[in-house]
Amino acid sequence: MNVTHPTTAEDIDHAPFLERAFDRAPVEDSYRIDRVEGELPDYLRGTYYLNGPAQFRRVGHQPRHWLDGDGMVCALAFGVDGVSFTHRFVRSHKFVAEERAGRALFRTFGTAFEGDRLMRDIGLESPVNVSVYPVGDKLLAFGEQGLPWELDPHTLETRGQFTFGGRLNPVSPFSAHPAFDPRSGEMFNFGVSFSANRPRLNFYRFDRSGEPIYRRRLPLDAPTSIHDFGISANLATIYVSPHVMAMDSFLARGSSLLDALSWEPERGSQLLLIDRETGHERARVEIGSGYCLHLIDSFELGDLLFVDVLEMDQPIYDQYEIPTLFPEPRGCRPIRYAIDVARGRLVSRVPFAFEEMCDFPVVDPRRAGTDYRDFWALAIAGSDRAGRKFFDQLVHFDWRTGQTDIYRTPKGVYLAGEPAFVPRPGSRRDGVAICPAFDAAARSSCFLVFDALDVAAGPSARIALRAPVHLGFHSTFASADS
Numbered sequence: 161m162n163v164t165h166p167t168t169a170e171d172i173d174h175a176p177f178l179e180r181a182f183d184r185a186p187v188e189d190s191y192r193i194d195r196v197e198g199e200l201p202d203y204l205r206g207t208y209y210l211n212g213p214a215q216f217r218r219v220g221h222q223p224r225h226w227l228d229g230d231g232m233v234c235a236l237a238f239g240v241d242g243v244s245f246t247h248r249f250v251r252s253h254k255f256v257a258e259e260r261a262g263r264a265l266f267r268t269f270g271t272a273f274e275g276d277r278l279m280r281d282i283g284l285e286s287p288v289n290v291s292v293y294p295v296g297d298k299l300l301a302f303g304e305q306g307l308p309w310e311l312d313p314h315t316l317e318t319r320g321q322f323t324f325g326g327r328l329n330p331v332s333p334f335s336a337h338p339a340f341d342p343r344s345g346e347m348f349n350f351g352v353s354f355s356a357n358r359p360r361l362n363f364y365r366f367d368r369s370g371e372p373i374y375r376r377r378l379p380l381d382a383p384t385s386i387h388d389f390g391i392s393a394n395l396a397t398i399y400v401s402p403h404v405m406a407m408d409s410f411l412a413r414g415s416s417l418l419d420a421l422s423w424e425p426e427r428g429s430q431l432l433l434i435d436r437e438t439g440h441e442r443a444r445v446e447i448g449s450g451y452c453l454h455l456i457d458s459f460e461l462g463d464l465l466f467v468d469v470l471e472m473d474q475p476i477y478d479q480y481e482i483p484t485l486f487p488e489p490r491g492c493r494p495i496r497y498a499i500d501v502a503r504g505r506l507v508s509r510v511p512f513a514f515e516e517m518c519d520f521p522v523v524d525p526r527r528a529g530t531d532y533r534d535f536w537a538l539a540i541a542g543s544d545r546a547g548r549k550f551f552d553q554l555v556h557f558d559w560r561t562g563q564t565d566i567y568r569t570p571k572g573v574y575l576a577g578e579p580a581f582v583p584r585p586g587s588r589r590d591g592v593a594i595c596p597a598f599d600a601a602a603r604s605s606c607f608l609v610f611d612a613l614d615v616a617a618g619p620s621a622r623i624a625l626r627a628p629v630h631l632g633f634h635s636t637f638a639s640a641d642s
Contacts, residue, residue, distance in 0.1 A: 172487075172545070172546055172547025172548070174542065174545060174549045175485070175548045175549050175550045175600075176572050176601070177600035177601050178483060178485065178548060178550055178574065178600055179482075180603055181483075181574075181576075181598055181628075181630065181631050182216050182483050183217075185215045185216070185217065186214050186247060186627065186628065186630055187627060188232075188249060189245075189627065190244070190246040190247075190248075190315070191244065191245060191246075191626060192243070192244045193242065193243040193245055195624045196243060196622070196624075198609070198620050198622055199620060200238065200243075201592060203582075203584055203585050204238045204582060204609075205238055206237075206637055206639035206641075207235050207236065207237045207238070207637070207638050207640075208234075208237075208580050208635060208636075208637050209233060209234065209235055209293075209294075209636050209637075209638065210234040210292070210577045210578070210633075210635040211231055211234075211250075211288075211289060211290060211292040211302070211633060211634060212229075212231065212232065212290075212577060212630050212633045212634075213226060213228065213230065213232075213289040213630065213633075214230060214231070214232035214249065214289075214629070214630035215229050215230035215249065216228065216482070218258060218262075218263050221263065221264035221273065223264075223270065223271040223482070224271050224482065225268065225269055225270020225271060225418060225477075225481055226480035226481075226485065227268070227304065227477070227480060228269055228270050228287070229287065230249060230250070230252070230258075230287045230288075231249065231250040231255075231287050231288040231289030231301060231303065232248065232249050232250070232289075232629075233248060233250060233292050233311060234247040234632065235247070235313075235314075235316055236594070237314075238640075243623060245625060246314075246315065246316050248311075248316040248318075250288040250311070251318035252285070252286060252287060252288045252303075253285055253321075254266050254287055255287070266278070266284070267416065268284065268416070269284065269304065269416065269477075270416050270417070270418040270477075270481065271416055272413075272419070274414075278411075279331075280331060281411075282331065282411070283305055283306070284304075284306075284417060286303035286304070286305045286307075287303055288303040288306075288308070288309050289303055289304075289633070290302055290303055290337075290633050290634055291338075291633065292634070292635075292636060293338060293340070293636050294313065294636070294638045295338075295366075296345075296368060296369040297313075298310050298370065299311045299316075300322055303336055304336050305334075307321055307322060307323060307324075307328060307332060308321075308334070309322060310322045313638075322370075324370055324371070324372050325370075325371060325372070328372070332351065333350075333351025333352055333353050333362045334351040334362075335349055335350050335351050335352075335386070336387075337634075339390060339391045341528075341529060342526060342529070344368065345367075346366060346373075347366040347368075348364065348365055348366070348391055348396055348436070349366075350362060350363050350364065350398065351364075352380070352384065352405075353377075354383040354405045354410075355407065356383060356407055358379070359379070359380040359383035359384070360378065361377070361378045361380050361386070362375060362376070362377055362378075363375070363376045363377075363378060363396065363434055364376075365436070365439060374438075376438075378441055380400065381427070382402065382404050382427060383404060383405045384400055384402060384403055385401075385403040385475075386399070386400060387453050388452070388453065388454045389455060390455040390456075390457060390467065390529075391436060391458065391529050392459045392460045392465060392530075393460050393529060394436055394460060395433050395434065395435065395436060395442065395458070395460065395465060396433070396434040396436055397431055397432070397433055397455070397465070397467050398431070398433075398434065399431060399467075399469055400429060400430050400432050401429050401450070401451045402423065402424045402425055402426070402427035402428060403423055403424075403451065404421065404422050404424050404427070405417075405420055407420070418478070421475070421477070423474055423475055425449040425474075426449070427449075428446055428448065428449050429446075429448055429452075430444050430445055430447060431444070431467060431497065432444055433465070433499070433504075442504075443499075443501060443504035444504065445499055447506055448509075450472065450473065450495075451472045451473065452469045452472070453470065453472070453476055454470050454520065454521055455467065455470075455521075456468035456469060456470065456494060456521040456523065456535050457527075457528060457532060457535070459529060459530050459531050459532070461531060464498050464499065464501070465501050466496060466498055467496070467497040468495070468496050468559075469495050469497070470492050470518060471492065472490060472491070472492045473491075476492075483548075484548045485549070486548065486549040487546065487548055488546065489543060489544045489545060489546060490517045490543055491515050491517060491544070492516070492517050492518050492519065492543075493511045493514060493515065494512035494514060494518070494521075494557060495509060495510070495512070496508075496509075496510045496511075497509055498510075512559070512562065513562060514555070514557070514564060515543070515544075516539045516540060516541065516542075516543045516553070517540040517543035517549075518539040518555060519537060519538055519551070520633075521535050522535060522578060522579055522580060522581055522635075524581050524589075525581070525583075525637075526583060532559075533558060533559055533560050533589065534556060534557065535557050536554065536555065536557070536579050536615075537554075537555050537579075538554060538575050538578070538579065539551065539554075539555045539566075540552060541553050541568055550574045550631075552569045552573070552575065553568050553569070554566070554579060554593065554595055554610065554615050555567075556593075556612065556613065556614075565613070565614060565615050565616050566615065566616055567610065567615040567616055567617075572599065572600050572601045573597055573598070573599045573600070574597065574631070575597055576595075576596040576597055576605065576629070576630070576632055577631065577632030577633065577635055578632070578634045578635040579593045579594060579595040579635070580593065580594045580595075580636065580637040581593055581637075582594065589613060591612045592609050592610060592611065592612055592620075593610045593612040594608070594609055594637065595607070595608050596608075596629070598628060598629075598631060603628050604624070604625070605625045605628040605629045606625055607623040608621075608623075609621040609622075609623070
């Protein structure tokens with residue numbers, strides 16, 4: 161008798177060979193690029209930085225989550241004499257200790273194991289694998305937990321954990337998503353204290369050199385996981401989703417951080433508005449029960465605050481298990497919220513007509529915190545299908561027209577990190593978008609350069625690398641004259 165088994169999401173593969181992105185650690189290197197196909201604009205001067213998890217294998221240990229890998233930073237530098245590429249691991253406490261031991265020692269976001277360690281018995285030892293930003297004359301790499309690490313901006317050599325002049329200590333709650341004012345150069349950030357009885361949002365303001373101006377502690381209704389926020393002219397906006405962390409569960413032996421998170425939509429979601437000048441709360445606005453991993457931007461016009469977000473029906477971290485990523489259908493819609501700040505109430509909620517799973521949104525950095533028109537993000541074609549998938553579209557969104565302009569990769573080629581927009585000097589909208597790509601079948605990597613307002617035309621230049629690199633998370637572009 162023939163027995164047939166029901167097809168599950170794990171049985172269907174829309175991302176062939178994607179497992180090859182995790183089966184080896186990239187080898188550190190630094191070299192001049194010897195092959196560029198197409199034309200690079202002469203105004204493209206500066207460095208594209210990308211951070212992401214790259215080391216997934218230790219002796220006798222296999223992590224199960226995309227956020228578990230040790231951070232590696234890439235630097236693609238464009239100069240008058242050509243293009244060069246450097247990539248190095250961040251020498252965090254975790255990375256150095258495990259390299260010396262030759263095995264995994266620390267619990268990670270998605271993986272717990274017998275005998276694993278925590279940082280001071282209360283938190284994860286950060287793999288420093290999420291983002292990287294210039295701060296003053298420094299380059300800082302950030303992880304989802306803990307303080308950032310300072311790197312040499314050119315060689316990417318790790319200089320050490322950055323404590324902001326000794327004003328913060330290693331257990332200070334600090335997120336991987338700082339926000340920068342392009343006019344003042346100030347940096348803002350936050351971190352959540354996951355106390356079951358007195359959960360707090362720590363909110364920070366720093367001057368352009370990284371010197372602390374203030375730290376405020378604001379109460380939260382629950383110990384919720386928050387990844388990102390936005391700033392506008394006068395306000396910081398925190399999208400608080402009911403993704404609740406059970407600290408007691410996390411500290412119990414055998415529980416990863418992912419295991420300790422629960423989705424509780426009955427609690428509802430809200431926008432927490434904070435006065436940028438003082439760090440004090442201005443308002444809390446109820447907005448339903450959606451989930452937001454990343455904001456796009458926020459800005460103020462008259463008495464209204466506009467908050468643009470990528471919103472989902474539920475959290476996405478459960479879709480990051482490797483090598484079977486994004487197996488369940490998920491959508492993610494850009495949403496524009498309008499808030500009457502003085503009255504602390506929602507005025508409108510306007511969705512962008514786009515239903516595919518999208519993430520890693522970026523805007524023209526000159527327009528950050530102000531009214532803007534365009535943004536770019538990665539997306540997954542056919543997000544409503546069951547089975548493994550990955551980012552295979554670069555999408556240009558136009559708020560004014562409501563239209564999208566989409567580039568889709570060839571089958572088996574994946575977009576391997578957040579795009580960056582580099583403006584054409586003197587133009588209000590023109591520029592290029594830079595995005596890394598991984599050809600899984602060929603086991604090769606490259607960087608693609610697009611006309612940012614016509615990404616559907618395909619890349620205008622392709623910068624081939626000598627060896628494949630990891631799938632990254634967040635990027636930034638530091639112009640040569642900044």
